[in-house]
Amino acid sequence: MPNxxxxxxxxxxxxxxxxxKFANINRPVSGATHEKALPMGKHPLQLYSLAxxxxxxxxxxxxxxxxxxxxxxxxxxxLINIMEGEQFSSGFVAVNPNSKIPALLDNSTxxxxxxxxxxxxxxxxxxxxxxxxxxxxxxxxECLNWLFWQMASAxxxxxxxxxxxxxxPEKYEYPxxxxxxxxxxxxxxxxxxxxxxxxxxxxxxxxxxxxxWPWYGALVKNEVYEAAEFxxxxxxxxxxxxxxxxxxxxAVQRGRMVNRAWGEPHEQLHERHAASDFALRxxxxxxx
Numbered sequence: 386m387p388n389x390x391x392x393x394x395x396x397x398x399x400x401x402x403x404x405x406k407f408a409n410i411n412r413p414v415s416g417a418t419h420e421k422a423l424p425m426g427k428h429p430l431q432l433y434s435l436a437x438x439x440x441x442x443x444x445x446x447x448x449x450x451x452x453x454x455x456x457x458x459x460x461x462x463x464l465i466n467i468m469e470g471e472q473f474s475s476g477f478v479a480v481n482p483n484s485k486i487p488a489l490l491d492n493s494t495x496x497x498x499x500x501x502x503x504x505x506x507x508x509x510x511x512x513x514x515x516x517x518x519x520x521x522x523x524x525x526x527e528c529l530n531w532l533f534w535q536m537a538s539a540x541x542x543x544x545x546x547x548x549x550x551x552x553x554p555e556k557y558e559y560p561x562x563x564x565x566x567x568x569x570x571x572x573x574x575x576x577x578x579x580x581x582x583x584x585x586x587x588x589x590x591x592x593x594x595x596x597x598w599p600w601y602g603a604l605v606k607n608e609v610y611e612a613a614e615f616x617x618x619x620x621x622x623x624x625x626x627x628x629x630x631x632x633x634x635x636a637v638q639r640g641r642m643v644n645r646a647w648g649e650p651h652e653q654l655h656e657r658h659a660a661s662d663f664a665l666r667x668x669x670x671x672x673x
Contacts, residue, residue: 426461
């Protein structure tokens with residue numbers, strides 16, 4: 386338990402440096418901090434991202450579309466270093482005024498279509514290419530149910546549990562217990578659902594799976610927050626089964642590599658401009 390009790394002031398004031406690991410990029414105002422244009426590649430789809438779970442959702446979908454034969458889904462992926470504040474450039478803010486990765490620009494439309502929020506990107510791409518999104522009304526609605534569940538639930542996992550358990554400068558019992566309880570409830574929900582269904586929307590692999598997997602699959606496999614033992618992840622056997630099945634998909638394996646700047650060098654593809662980059666431009670190849 387904490388040794389003292391915090392009393393909120395009558396009027397909150399920003400204290401720079403407060404916020405732990407992300408203190409240097411957190412601020413109470415929006416907008417650009419510096420002028421810098423975004424790079425632009427040759428493909429209509431331009432992605433500006435980082436291989437966090439939210440970024441991985443979109444690169445998995447793009448790689449799945451290419452795997453399914455949609456050549457028009459070719460894309461350029463540019464690395465955005467959020468710890469250096471690159472998401473606050475004028476170019477990035479023009480695409481995503483919320484200054485969060487990922488951001489996507491579709492230059493195949495006139496004028497170009499800007500997209501921000503990963504769920505919006507996934508729905509846009511699935512509808513644009515007519516893939517990984519059921520057409521029957523009941524299945525379509527079930528897919529959307531779980532897609533929006535993920536969008537609402539992941540902030541509890543990342544900004545709540547992940548922050549207080551892994552990143553906060555001080556550990557406090559109340560927030561860790563509060564968010565752990567909710568994360569275990571979410572995992573229990575997923576486990577019970579996946580006990581009756583192969584994928585989130587039934588027998589068909591959809592954008593709902595691609596959205597949930599990078600967060601909850603990574604959690605149970607101890608790939609985020611190093612919390613698998615703490616939350617007893619091994620108990621969620623159906624989540625584990627689903628996680629392992631999706632992890633075996635070649636497009637998923639490629640999607641996880643795009644805009645990744647940590648881990649093993651052969652798993653890092655900082656930028657992606659062509660399918661050949663996976664063989665030629667991973668970090669281990671560039672360091673040879």
